[in-house]
Amino acid sequence: xxxxxxxxxxxxxxxxxxxxxxxxxxxxxxxxxxxxxxxxxxxxxxxxxxxxxxxxxxxxxxxxxxxxxxxxxxxxxxxxxxxxxxxxxxxxxxxxxxxxxxxxxxxxxxxxxxxxxxxxxxxxxxxxxxxxxxxxxxxxxxxxxxxxxxxxxxxxxxxxxxxxxxxxxxxxxxxxxxxxxxxxxxxxxxxxxxxxxxxxxxxxxxxxxxxxxxxxxxxxxxxxxxxxxxxxxxxxxxxxxx
Amino acid sequence: xxxxxxxxxxxxxxxxxxxxxxxxxxxxxxxxxxxxxxxxxxxxxxxxxxxxxxxxxxxxxxxxxxxxxxxxxxxxxxxxxxxxxxxxxxxxxxxxxxxxxxxxxxxxxxxxxxxxxxxxxxxxxxxxxxxxxxxxxxxxxxxxxxxxxxxxxxxxxxxxxxxxxxxxxxxxxxxxxxxxxxxxxxxxxxxxxxxxxxxxxxxxxxxxxxxxxxxxxxxxxxxxxxxxxxxxxxxxxxxxxx
DNA sequence: TATTGTGCGTTGCCATAGCAACGAAATAAT
DNA sequence: ATTATTTCGTTGCTATGGCAACGCACAATA
Numbered sequence: 084x085x086x087x088x089x090x091x092x093x094x095x096x097x098x099x100x101x102x103x104x105x106x107x108x109x110x111x112x113x114x115x116x117x118x119x120x121x122x123x124x125x126x127x128x129x130x131x132x133x134x135x136x137x138x139x140x141x142x143x144x145x146x147x148x149x150x151x152x153x154x155x156x157x158x159x160x161x162x163x164x165x166x167x168x169x170x171x172x173x174x175x176x177x178x179x180x181x182x183x184x185x186x187x188x189x190x191x192x193x194x195x196x197x198x199x200x201x202x203x204x205x206x207x208x209x210x211x212x213x214x215x216x217x218x219x220x221x222x223x224x225x226x227x228x229x230x231x232x233x234x235x236x237x238x239x240x241x242x243x244x245x246x247x248x249x250x251x252x253x254x255x256x257x258x259x260x261x262x263x264x265x266x267x268x269x270x271x272x273x274x275x276x277x278x279x280x281x282x283x284x285x286x287x288x289x290x291x292x293x294x295x296x297x298x299x300x301x302x303x304x305x306x307x308x309x310x311x312x313x314x315x316x317x318x319x320x321x322x323x324x325x
Numbered sequence: 326x327x328x329x330x331x332x333x334x335x336x337x338x339x340x341x342x343x344x345x346x347x348x349x350x351x352x353x354x355x356x357x358x359x360x361x362x363x364x365x366x367x368x369x370x371x372x373x374x375x376x377x378x379x380x381x382x383x384x385x386x387x388x389x390x391x392x393x394x395x396x397x398x399x400x401x402x403x404x405x406x407x408x409x410x411x412x413x414x415x416x417x418x419x420x421x422x423x424x425x426x427x428x429x430x431x432x433x434x435x436x437x438x439x440x441x442x443x444x445x446x447x448x449x450x451x452x453x454x455x456x457x458x459x460x461x462x463x464x465x466x467x468x469x470x471x472x473x474x475x476x477x478x479x480x481x482x483x484x485x486x487x488x489x490x491x492x493x494x495x496x497x498x499x500x501x502x503x504x505x506x507x508x509x510x511x512x513x514x515x516x517x518x519x520x521x522x523x524x525x526x527x528x529x530x531x532x533x534x535x536x537x538x539x540x541x542x543x544x545x546x547x548x549x550x551x552x553x554x555x556x557x558x559x560x561x562x563x564x565x566x567x
Numbered sequence: 568t569a570t571t572g573t574g575c576g577t578t579g580c581c582a583t584a585g586c587a588a589c590g591a592a593a594t595a596a597t
Numbered sequence: 598a599t600t601a602t603t604t605c606g607t608t609g610c611t612a613t614g615g616c617a618a619c620g621c622a623c624a625a626t627a
Contacts, residue, residue, distance in 0.1 A: 217470065
């Protein structure tokens with residue numbers, strides 16, 4: 084009944100069917116972007132991808148373990164969990180179908196994983212050996228190049244995202260953070276009236292501020308005639324005073 | 326007289342000399358790590374690296390421009406500058422010899438650079454076309470693979486760094502940030518007594534807190550017998566109360 | 568229709584931490 | 598030896614913003 088797992092179904096028994104199903108699914112992933120199903124199927128063999136079912140609560144990666152494989156979820160969900168130096172666990176992020184994990188750790192060749200990945204439902208996934216991605220195989224796989232470009236692209240985009248995030252977090256005041264965020268949105272949407280992909284709580288999370296404090300400040304800014312908003316629809320009234 | 330530029334000297338006139346000098350220098354860079362001088366020299370040709378001198382104040386990359394080339398400084402210094410949506414410029418970071426810039430932007434294929442890079446002294450550098458890095462050439466350059474692995478490694482390591490940084494910044498209180506930082510240090514140095522690579526001001530910057538407030542909090546923690554320190558030498562006395 | 572949940576705004580309280588200003592100690596320069 | 602300069606600690610003031618608690622509007626479910 085889990086609607087996450089219905090999209091891909093269970094792990095097929097026969098290996099060729101498994102491959103085929105995986106290839107079809109992976110066509111929508113960032114890592115295999117621009118490569119068609121058939122090509123992915125041969126790539127998966129070339130990469131010696133391994134497949135597996137997992138149960139809820141199962142560790143897909145354990146903190147402290149060496150990281151040599153990239154994981155990609157086909158169905159089910161998992162959580163990336165960090166354990167702060169002696170203390171409680173915090174959820175770093177959650178994973179769903181087609182989400183990849185450990186890719187940065189693998190490429191950075193970190194000896195011990197700083198995080199654990201724990202399944203929060205049952206599902207299936209595949210692991211791909213990192214070395215096999217970067218090492219072009221001799222024969223048919225001209226798509227290795229594409230794969231590598233995708234990998235670079237993924238990592239680089241993550242970098243750019245992080246950069247932005249850090250930008251926000253380094254801002255001193257809440258007003259500054261809000262302004263920066265809204266101006267960024269306006270800039271990328273190329274209009275002063277736009278809607279944001281967050282509700283209040285999510286926005287507060289993203290900017291790392293308190294939700295109520297965010298509400299208060301937004302109210303102030305509206306009162307000052309700097310911005311206007313209703314639900315997720317914002318409009319910048321006085322760009323210069325932000 | 327600039328001690329940054331003395332390390333590599335000026336841009337040689339003859340192309341072969343230029344190549345040779347560049348290759349020697351680049352042997353110490355992360356991007357060409359594990360490739361020897363001769364191999365780098367042929368790689369540079371294969372990559373069609375272009376070289377150039379720059380003057381103080383010159384733009385090596387302009388905000389808004391498309392980014393297609395990675396830049397590597399041989400001598401001189403430069404600053405990565407961000408212009409916050411209508412307003413003043415802030416220095417994101419500074420570059421010195423063998424530092425690389427725009428690599429994430431290039432790999433992420435961003436259309437418009439969000440930052441400018443401005444030379445803060447004279448010097449010389451090279452540009453490498455991104456496409457040529459990811460596209461293995463037919464012939465001699467088996468080192469392309471190594472180059473790509475290095476590139477992946479650089480990006481991934483940056484990611485891991487960013488992750489840590491964001492971790493710190495997401496912590497609510499200053500006490501928490503300090504504890505996290507010190508515990509991380511202790512963990513990586515594998516001892517409860519260690520020295521940190523920052524002075525107070527730099528540490529305050531890194532944790533994005535006020536220097537005086539940092540001093541105050543450190544004093545408190547010392548008073549409570551949780552830590553002890555003198556200058557950059559810290560020791561964790563009571564791990565459990567951090 | 569009644570009920571429960573969710574998202575958002577509001578408000579008072581007050582701890583946290585930024586700011587500014589100063590002084591002491593250590594280091595470098597003359 | 599004397600003078601700058603840098604580095605770090607200290608302290609009072611105060612704005613900022615986190616926290617908790619509550620109420621309202623709206624949607625979903627029974």
